[in-house]
Amino acid sequence: MADERFRVLARKWRPATFSEVVGQEHVCRSLTNAIRLGRIHHAFLFSGPRGVGKTTVARILAKALNCVDGPTATPCLSCLSCKSIADGSSLDVMEIDGASNNNVDQVRDLRETLGYATAQSRYRVIIIDEVHMLSKAAFNALLKSLEEPPPHVVFIFATTEATKVIPTVQSRCQRYDFRRLSTRDIRDQLTMICREEKVDVEPAGIDLIARYADGAMRDAQSLLDQVIAATEGHVTASEVADLIGAVERTVFFDLVDAIARRDVSATISAVADTVFRGRSLAQFLSGLMSHLRCLLACAANARNALSDFEPEELERLSAQARKFSDRDILRMLSLAADAESLLEKSAVPQVRVELALLKMVYMEKSVELADLVGRLDTLLTGPSAAPPDPVARGPAPREAARARTETIFTPSAAPAKGMAADLPSTDNAPPAGRRSEEDRPGTPGLGVLTARWPDIVESVKSASAAVPWFHQVRPTGIDGDTVILEVDGAFFAERVSRMEESLLGAIRAHFPAVRRISVRAVDKSGRNSDVSETVRRGGSLIQGVVEEEPVIGKLIESLGLELIE
Numbered sequence: 401m402a403d404e405r406f407r408v409l410a411r412k413w414r415p416a417t418f419s420e421v422v423g424q425e426h427v428c429r430s431l432t433n434a435i436r437l438g439r440i441h442h443a444f445l446f447s448g449p450r451g452v453g454k455t456t457v458a459r460i461l462a463k464a465l466n467c468v469d470g471p472t473a474t475p476c477l478s479c480l481s482c483k484s485i486a487d488g489s490s491l492d493v494m495e496i497d498g499a500s501n502n503n504v505d506q507v508r509d510l511r512e513t514l515g516y517a518t519a520q521s522r523y524r525v526i527i528i529d530e531v532h533m534l535s536k537a538a539f540n541a542l543l544k545s546l547e548e549p550p551p552h553v554v555f556i557f558a559t560t561e562a563t564k565v566i567p568t569v570q571s572r573c574q575r576y577d578f579r580r581l582s583t584r585d586i587r588d589q590l591t592m593i594c595r596e597e598k599v600d601v602e603p604a605g606i607d608l609i610a611r612y613a614d615g616a617m618r619d620a621q622s623l624l625d626q627v628i629a630a631t632e633g634h635v636t637a638s639e640v641a642d643l644i645g646a647v648e649r650t651v652f653f654d655l656v657d658a659i660a661r662r663d664v665s666a667t668i669s670a671v672a673d674t675v676f677r678g679r680s681l682a683q684f685l686s687g688l689m690s691h692l693r694c695l696l697a698c699a700a701n702a703r704n705a706l707s708d709f710e711p712e713e714l715e716r717l718s719a720q721a722r723k724f725s726d727r728d729i730l731r732m733l734s735l736a737a738d739a740e741s742l743l744e745k746s747a748v749p750q751v752r753v754e755l756a757l758l759k760m761v762y763m764e765k766s767v768e769l770a771d772l773v774g775r776l777d778t779l780l781t782g783p784s785a786a787p788p789d790p791v792a793r794g795p796a797p798r799e800a801a802r803a804r805t806e807t808i809f810t811p812s813a814a815p816a817k818g819m820a821a822d823l824p825s826t827d828n829a830p831p832a833g834r835r836s837e838e839d840r841p842g843t844p845g846l847g848v849l850t851a852r853w854p855d856i857v858e859s860v861k862s863a864s865a866a867v868p869w870f871h872q873v874r875p876t877g878i879d880g881d882t883v884i885l886e887v888d889g890a891f892f893a894e895r896v897s898r899m900e901e902s903l904l905g906a907i908r909a910h911f912p913a914v915r916r917i918s919v920r921a922v923d924k925s926g927r928n929s930d931v932s933e934t935v936r937r938g939g940s941l942i943q944g945v946v947e948e949e950p951v952i953g954k955l956i957e958s959l960g961l962e963l964i965e
């Protein structure tokens with residue numbers, strides 16, 4: 401009975417004509433055209449989420465077909481047929497709930513009645529809701545009627561799971577896909593209803609209902625019914641939240657602000673408050689995740705994903721997004737998702753949620769590998785050009801995070817494996833300075849290159865900041881227009897790769913025919929590997945570098961960094 405009372409608004413404001421249907425304009429337009437052109441199919445399949453208007457449109461279609469003025473796209477709503485369909489008393493429009501009439505006998509009975517002429521209307525319309533719930537035998541019985549449809553019989557099937565409707569039925573139907581309604585559509589409709597019903601609900605409260613209904617107009621109207629039944633006069637958003645058990649958006653704004661300023665007390669209070677107000681922790685977490693998702697969308701400037709936000713909310717959202725790097729928002733999202741997946745198994749779920757939030761509060765900000773390398777550079781070259789502290793307490797501003805985001809491994813044209821071994825090493829290179837080679841146009845010989853190498857190194861050093869380890873770089877081979885360079889360890893090899901442009905420039909000043917350089921790392925055991933191979937081999941870029949250069953491992957340890965991919 402209580403359920404009946406809550407359906408009042410949904411029934412009262414149920415659209416009576418195609419033009420009143422909200423959010424399914426594409427379906428209504430096609431149906432209207434089909435009726436106008438007299439191309440009425442004998443079977444329709446309406447698929448889409450629950451509560452978006454499938455049976456409502458089915459009833460409007462029945463009216464359109466059977467109205468005394470019809471078939472017409474604009475039924476009169478006042479003739480006997482229109483009225484009897486509206487109040488459910490029409491003898492020629494049958495509504496069957498697939499979920500409760502799923503035995504084959506009932507479908508057989510239905511088939512028998514189809515043989516008779518209509519009682520008073522043009523068409524006999526059979527509406528089967530949740531048609532996918534019919535048993536296979538019932539489906540097969542139905543199929544016979546669909547294969548040889550009696551004249552003047554129209555089937556309208558509605559389903560939330562079109563994929564479960566057997567293909568032979570699907571193929572005989574004209575299919576219409578109903579959309580989930582946008583929060584904006586629902587909000588506008590609820591605002592209109594409140595105005596007409598003279599109910600004073602705060603816009604933020606209406607917005608809360610609209611979002612909580614998750615695309616289903618029927619649910620939204622039933623929630624509004626609950627609110628109207630339980631309140632008087634002006635209804636605030638907070639009252640609405642209490643009544644329908646939702647968590648307001650401001651709660652998540654405040655919570656994430658608290659996380660940003662590392663306010664443990666405010667963070668824990670948010671959870672306690674949720675529990676105190678009787679909200680479920682699962683709902684709280686899913687609300688938080690949806691808020692973090694919006695922050696990500698905002699950071700990525702994906703404004704169409706944020707159409708549900710009012711301008712001032714959007715402003716607050718983008719201000720909040722600027723307090724975190726994308727990577728940190730992702731980490732928070734994953735912490736929340738982890739907590740959600742463990743919630744049911746947890747004996748003390750509240751602690752589980754608090755733990756996840758505290759991890760967010762104490763989370764060190766993400767450091768790009770490039771920062772780490774920059775710090776190592778500082779250690780190696782002295783404190784003169786110290787980069788800004790990347791692990792400073794407090795959230796890193798987005799701009800800074802962006803500036804630091806770069807791949808540290810510049811891809812260079814890597815020679816085929818084993819190539820360097822086939823070429824003469826510096827030890828048995830031909831004597832330096834053979835004029836004949838140098839005079840010849842084209843790429844230099846290794847000997848000439850080796851002889852000129854100290855000059856090249858000097859010009860690179862003077863062109864860029866002093867690089868104390870640069871003398872370790874040595875040419876070991878030439879492959880076509882590519883000079884192959886070797887250096888000890890993947891770390892330095894990577895650093896050399898990053899200097900590719902200036903290095904290549906310096907080489908080309910002497911040997912213009914050289915087009916590219918390839919840098920290979922030689923590890924302690926004398927094994928060759930090119931830089932990209934280090935990455936591939938280790939699977940993890942950071943692990944690979946740490947393996948090659950223990951000093952980086954020490955650096956990571958001394959800075960107390962956590963490695964994340």
Ligand SMILES: [Zn+2]
Nearest residue numbers: 467476479482
């Ligand atoms: Zn009518």
